[in-house]
Amino acid sequence: MVGRRFAGPTLRSADEYRWPSSFSGFRKRTTARQRPLEETGLLMNALAQLRSRFAKALSDLAADPAPFTAMVRPTQDAKFGDFQANFAMPLAKQLGKNPRDLAAEIVGKLDLSDLCQPLEVAGPGFINIRLKDDWLTEQTNRSVTDARLGVEANTTPKRIVIDYSAPNVAKPMHVGHLRSTVLGNALYRVAKFLGHHVQGDNHIGDWGTQFGMILFGYKNFLDRAAFESAPVTELARQYRLVSQLSTYHDAKVELPKAETRLAQLEIELAAAEASKSANDKNAEKTLKKQRSDLNEVREQIASLKKQIETVESSPSLKALADAYPQIAELARLETAKLHAGTEENTRLWNQFVPQCLAAIQGIYDRLDIRFDMTCGESFYNPMLADVVADLQAKGLASESDGAICVFIPGNAAPFIVRKRDGAFTYATSDLATIRYRVNVLHADTMLYVVDTRQSEHFRLLFETAKLWGYGDREMVHVNFGTILGKDNKPYKTRSGDTIGLESLLDAAVAKARQIVDANDDSKPEGRELNDDARATVAETVGLGAIKYADLRHNRESDYVYDEDKMLATTGDTATYMQYAYARVAGIFRKGGVNRETLRNSGGRLLITHPSERALALQLLRFSEALDGVLAEYRPNILTDYLFATANTFSTFYQGCTVLKEPDEAIRTSRLLLCDLTARVIATGLDLLGIKTCEQM
RNA sequence: GCGCCCGUAGCUCAGUUGGAUAGAGCAACGGAUUUCUAAUCCGUAGGUCGGGGGUUCGAAUCCCUCCGGGCGUGCCA
Numbered sequence: 001m002v003g004r005r006f007a008g009p010t011l012r013s014a015d016e017y018r019w020p021s022s023f024s025g026f027r028k029r030t031t032a033r034q035r036p037l038e039e040t041g042l043l044m045n046a047l048a049q050l051r052s053r054f055a056k057a058l059s060d061l062a063a064d065p066a067p068f069t070a071m072v073r074p075t076q077d078a079k080f081g082d083f084q085a086n087f088a089m090p091l092a093k094q095l096g097k098n099p100r101d102l103a104a105e106i107v108g109k110l111d112l113s114d115l116c117q118p119l120e121v122a123g124p125g126f127i128n129i130r131l132k133d134d135w136l137t138e139q140t141n142r143s144v145t146d147a148r149l150g151v152e153a154n155t156t157p158k159r160i161v162i163d164y165s166a167p168n169v170a171k172p173m174h175v176g177h178l179r180s181t182v183l184g185n186a187l188y189r190v191a192k193f194l195g196h197h198v199q200g201d202n203h204i205g206d207w208g209t210q211f212g213m214i215l216f217g218y219k220n221f222l223d224r225a226a227f228e229s230a231p232v233t234e235l236a237r238q239y240r241l242v243s244q245l246s247t248y249h250d251a252k253v254e255l256p257k258a259e260t261r262l263a264q265l266e267i268e269l270a271a272a273e274a275s276k277s278a279n280d281k282n283a284e285k286t287l288k289k290q291r292s293d294l295n296e297v298r299e300q301i302a303s304l305k306k307q308i309e310t311v312e313s314s315p316s317l318k319a320l321a322d323a324y325p326q327i328a329e330l331a332r333l334e335t336a337k338l339h340a341g342t343e344e345n346t347r348l349w350n351q352f353v354p355q356c357l358a359a360i361q362g363i364y365d366r367l368d369i370r371f372d373m374t375c376g377e378s379f380y381n382p383m384l385a386d387v388v389a390d391l392q393a394k395g396l397a398s399e400s401d402g403a404i405c406v407f408i409p410g411n412a413a414p415f416i417v418r419k420r421d422g423a424f425t426y427a428t429s430d431l432a433t434i435r436y437r438v439n440v441l442h443a444d445t446m447l448y449v450v451d452t453r454q455s456e457h458f459r460l461l462f463e464t465a466k467l468w469g470y471g472d473r474e475m476v477h478v479n480f481g482t483i484l485g486k487d488n489k490p491y492k493t494r495s496g497d498t499i500g501l502e503s504l505l506d507a508a509v510a511k512a513r514q515i516v517d518a519n520d521d522s523k524p525e526g527r528e529l530n531d532d533a534r535a536t537v538a539e540t541v542g543l544g545a546i547k548y549a550d551l552r553h554n555r556e557s558d559y560v561y562d563e564d565k566m567l568a569t570t571g572d573t574a575t576y577m578q579y580a581y582a583r584v585a586g587i588f589r590k591g592g593v594n595r596e597t598l599r600n601s602g603g604r605l606l607i608t609h610p611s612e613r614a615l616a617l618q619l620l621r622f623s624e625a626l627d628g629v630l631a632e633y634r635p636n637i638l639t640d641y642l643f644a645t646a647n648t649f650s651t652f653y654q655g656c657t658v659l660k661e662p663d664e665a666i667r668t669s670r671l672l673l674c675d676l677t678a679r680v681i682a683t684g685l686d687l688l689g690i691k692t693c694e695q696m
Numbered sequence: 697g698c699g700c701c702c703g704u705a706g707c708u709c710a711g712u713u714g715g716a717u718a719g720a721g722c723a724a725c726g727g728a729u730u731u732c733u734a735a736u737c738c739g740u741a742g743g744u745c746g747g748g749g750g751u752u753c754g755a756a757u758c759c760c761u762c763c764g765g766g767c768g769u770g771c772c773a
Contacts, residue, residue, distance in 0.1 A: 073712065076719080086715055089753065099753080123716055124753060168773085208773070377773095403771050412698065412769080419771045426773050453767060455700065481701090482767085519735060528733095553709070556701080558766080565708075569735040571721045572709090579735050586733055628712060640710070643720085650736060659732045696735080 045152060045623040046131060046139070047072065049115065050083055057110045062091060072129075074624070080122070081130035082617060088125035099125030133613065137605040140616045144599050144672050149680055151623045153195030161199045161437050162188050164449035165369065166376070168205035169356040170214050171239050173363055173501040175491050175561070176451075179480045182550045182689065184449035185369045186635040187478070189687045190626055199441060203433065204360075204376035206353050212335030213242040214352065215345055216327070219334075221320070232359040235352060245321050246328040248311040251304040258304060262297045269294060306496065339381075339423075353378075363501060367543060368689055380432040384424040387432045388417050396467050408463045415460040427461065434465045438473055445474040447633065452479035452556060478633045481558035483550075491561050509542030511567050516541065516696065519569075528695065537696045541575055542567070544690040548574035551688055552639040572643050577681055578692050580646035583653070584678040585694040587671075591659045595675050603668035611652040615673055618648045622680050626687070635688060642684045649677045 051069040058065035068087035075084045088106070092099035103125040112119065115135050120128045143150035164184020167177045188200045217238025218227075227234040269290045276283045311317045324330065338345040357374070364370075388404055391397035397406045402420035417428045437443040448458060458477035465475060485491040493499055516538045520527045529537065549566035553559045569575050588595055607613045625641035628634070658674060661667040682692045 071715085073715095075716095076711090077716080080716075084715085089715080093753080126716065205773075210773095401770070405770080414770060416771050421771080423771090425771070429773095452701075454773085456768060457773090459700095488766095515735080519733095523733080524731075554711095557709080558702090560708075562708085565722080568722075573721090573735095575735065579733080583733055583736085590732065624712090631712085634712095636710075637712075640712095640720085647720095647737095651738085653732085654728090654737045657732065661732090696733090 045150070045627075046115075046620055047074070047083065047624050050085075050112075050129065053110065053112060053115075054085060054087075054106075057106050058087075058091075061095065061106075074621070075128070080126070081120070081128040082116075083129040083131075085127035085129065088121075088127065092125065103127050131617070133607045136613065136616050136620070137607060139620055140605045140672075140676065143619065144605075144676055149622055149676070149683060150620060151193070151626060155195075157196045158444040159197045159199075159442055160191050160445045160447065161201055161441060161443040162191070162447045162449065163201050163203050163433075164188070164447075165364075165371075166203040166205065166450070167360060168208070168210050169353065169360060169376075170205070170208075170210035170235075172236050173360060174498040175483055175501060175504055176498060177501060178504070178546070179483060179550055179555075180449045180451070181364075181367070181369055182547050183478070183480055183555055183635060184447075185367075186547075186551055186638075186688045187447065187449065187629070187633055188370070189689065190629045190635070190638070193683075193687055194626055194630060199373060199443075200371040201437075202371045202374040202376070204357075204374055206356075207339075207377035207381055209332060209335050210239060211338060211349065211352075212331040212333070213246070214239050215334040215338065215348060216331040217242045218348065218352075220324075231352075231355050235356065241320075242327060242331055244307075244311065244317070245324060246331060247307050248317075248321050249325060249328060251307040255301065255304045255308065258297055258301045262294070262301060265290065265294045265297060303496070363505075366505065367547075368691070375433075375436075377426070377429050380429045380436065381424075383432040383436070384428045387428055387435065388424070391417060391431075391464075391468065394468070396464070406460075406464045406467075408460055408467075411460060411463070413456065413460070415464050427457070427464075430457075430461050431464065431468065434461075434470055434473075434475070435468075438470050443473060445476070447476050447478050449478045449480070452481055455479055476633065478555070480555040481553075484558050484560045486560060486562065488560065505543060505546065508546050508563060508567065509538050511563055512542035512545065513538035515567060515569060515575075519696075533695070537693050540691045540693050541578060541696070544574035544578060544685070547688060547690050548577075548639060551635040552643075554636055555634060572639075574685070574690055577642050577646045577685060578690075579696060580649055581678055581681045581685070581692045582694065582696045584649070584674045584681075587658055587674055589694070591671075593671060598668070598671055598675060601668065603665070603672055605672055606666055606669040608666055608669075609652075609656050611648075611655045612670070612673060615648050615652045615677065618645050619673075619676050619680050622684065625684075638684060638688060642681060642688075645677065645681060645684070649681075 051072050054072055055065045055069045058068055062068055068091055071087040071090075072083060072085045075081055085103075088103035089099045092102040095102065100121060103121040107119045107121060107127060110119070112129075114132075116132055117130045122128050139150065162184055164187075165177060165181040167173045184200070188198055192198045214235050218235070221238060221241055223234060223237075226237070269287070272283070272287055272290060276287065311321050321327075334345060338349055388397065391406060392404065397404050397417055399405075400407075400414060403414075403416050404418035405414035405416050407414050415427050416425055417431065418424055434446065437446055450458070455477055458475075458479075462475045462477075465471070465473075483491045491499060513534065516529070516534050520529050520534060545563075545566040549559070549561075552572060566573060567575065569579070587593070605612075605616060607616065621641065622645075625638050628637040628641075652673070656670055658667065658670045661670060685692055
């Protein structure tokens with residue numbers, strides 16, 4: 001299971017975590033808040049502008065025009081124009097009118113002549129909208145000189161806390177941390193770019209049983225020399241060792257039980273098969289279930305045997321296992337002592353945590369992942385007793401079977417905030433976190449970028465938080481699916497171990513290097529990149545491939561980790577976008593064009609070819625794509641957009657000469673399009689946490 | 697047992713919350729190049745949106761049911 005949640009190293013004052021008083025780049029925008037959007041002159045999002053116009057026309061037809069203006073959207077097929085309004089049918093029904101007549105009526109009282117060509121009513125009452133080239137060129141000209149590429153910062157920014165990555169710092173990060181980290185970071189960047197006040201919070205695991213294992217290993221099995229030269233590696237080895245021994249003893253106990261159960265299931269199945277009468281659907285179903293249970297137990301047994309075999313095949317491991325039959329209990333004891341605040345364990349913990357964090361930071365640096373705060377379990381630990389007491393005082397939590405639980409109507413499982421043994425759970429910690437995020441950070445919205453398998457936990461958590469008095473805040477479980485191997489099972493090594501994140505990155509970069517080498521070697525005029533440059537490109541391409549593959553899927557789907565596909569040089573991959581960017585960069589390099597000068601040259605966009613219009617329109621839709629990402633926390637909307645943008649550019653570049661264009665005004669216009677394309681692609685990729693190269 | 701999720705082209709996946717003739721990529725096939733970077737572009741073919749029923753102007757999308765698969769499920773996080 002993916003690690004998640006565990007607390008900040010040392011207790012820090014709340015002051016450190018207050019919202020920054022200044023958000024440079026956003027403040028100016030917020031002053032425009034009260035003015036109608038069109039009057040600010042900043043609004044370039046065509047869709048928002050159209051909706052706003054339609055809202056006026058609908059104001060005396062519908063009490064609340066919002067749901068209807070939401071039905072103004074980009075067309076799916078260019079033959080219907082650029083946008084379409086689909087509200088006439090439902091609105092006509094509500095008003096008891098004919099939809100086509102209503103559409104015509106609205107078209108009649110709407111003057112959009114500055115924006116688009118005359119509106120057309122089609123089919124049962126669709127209103128088709130096609131932007132005027134004049135308006136398109138005007139907007140594009142504005143974007144060219146706009147640092148924000150025509151994307152308006154939100155006029156009513158929210159305070160958003162995004163909880164992502166959240167590894168257990170006691171062990172190396174693995175493939176299971178990839179999605180939360182990559183997805184969370186992309187959402188973080190997009191939300192920030194759109195003007196929200198965002199706090200990226202790494203809710204690390206630094207207070208749980210894993211630390212007990214490290215402490216036990218350190219005290220009993222430490223290789224002092226190894227620890228002194230590479231402390232984190234040695235601590236990770238200790239964790240693995242203790243965990244392995246403890247698993248071994250568990251497996252020894254579990255194996256006979258599983259075998260008994262297997263035998264029993266086999267007998268039951270045989271009996272059921274013998275007595276089954278033909279065409280009995282219920283019996284068929286039961287049999288199926290039994291076979292599936294049987295398989296499950298067989299797999300469990302195989303896994304247990306493997307765990308046992310691993311230890312017993314190594315004399316040294318076996319000796320350790322025999323010497324410490326109670327190792328799990330002993331490790332738990334170390335955890336308990338840490339929680340109780342004994343001098344030695346506290347001192348060791350204070351020594352280890354910063355070292356572990358520094359190691360993890362190495363991966364974050366490489367992946368360019370940013371957080372504003374790192375508060376995990378240890379940070380919230382002192383608040384937990386009070387959380388439980390408060391829940392009890394308010395009558396929300398009660399004792400059941402020795403544990404303190406919150407029962408949410410409609411949910412069979414209780415939300416356990418204190419175990420029978422008195423220990424708190426991550427439920428308690430999550431509640432303390434919500435209270436902190438609301439009371440101290442003043443969060444309006446709290447996002448949890450966590451594996452979908454924990455959705456039940458979050459349902460209970462949010463329900464409990466609502467009852468507790470935080471119902472006015474938005475809490476969203478931004479859930480995501482599992483990364484699978486090619487066998488369609490959760491991605492593991494052949495021997496069944498989880499895959500370390502570092503080695504995953506290295507493998508992708510190494511593969512990218514081969515591609516970069518092959519491509520550069522085959523250039524008509526010989527290689528262009530020295531070894532250092534190739535290494536940089538390979539790092540950019542390799543890491544970009546991993547991130548993009550993760551982000552381009554609908555987050556809720558599982559997906560198969562396939563290095564060949566994610567690093568393919570054709571198709572919907574980061575490489576394709578990075579290449580599109582490098583091509584544009586090459587145009588400026590080759591033409592000796594200073595892009596800054598170009599932008600301020602006063603040159604205007606001229607539409608002389610369909611692919612120029614298509615590209616300009618596509619570039620103006622950047623803002624729509626970003627809004628789409630945040631509407632449902634789906635970065636794949638941005639990957640789709642970027643792929644379409646790169647594709648539209650390639651088509652344009654195929655059909656339109658740029659540097660070789662003899663007409664200077666047209667050449668300038670096309671250079672402006674190239675410049676804008678490069679900036680949109682680079683910015684879009686950057687918002688996904690993906691880098692670009694000037695040359696590749 | 698109960699709960700949640702999924703099933704879309706040969707493969708991998710989108711599908712803007714109910715809109716027009718369901719879209720991409722890969723693979724396949726056909727075409728474009730004395731390359732402003734071909735890591736490219738254009739085109740062709742490929743579908744009972746798991747099956748059935750229902751709701752309505754209109755369904756891949758909402759409801760019911762069946763089939764197939766995944767995940768979770770009282771003291772791990």
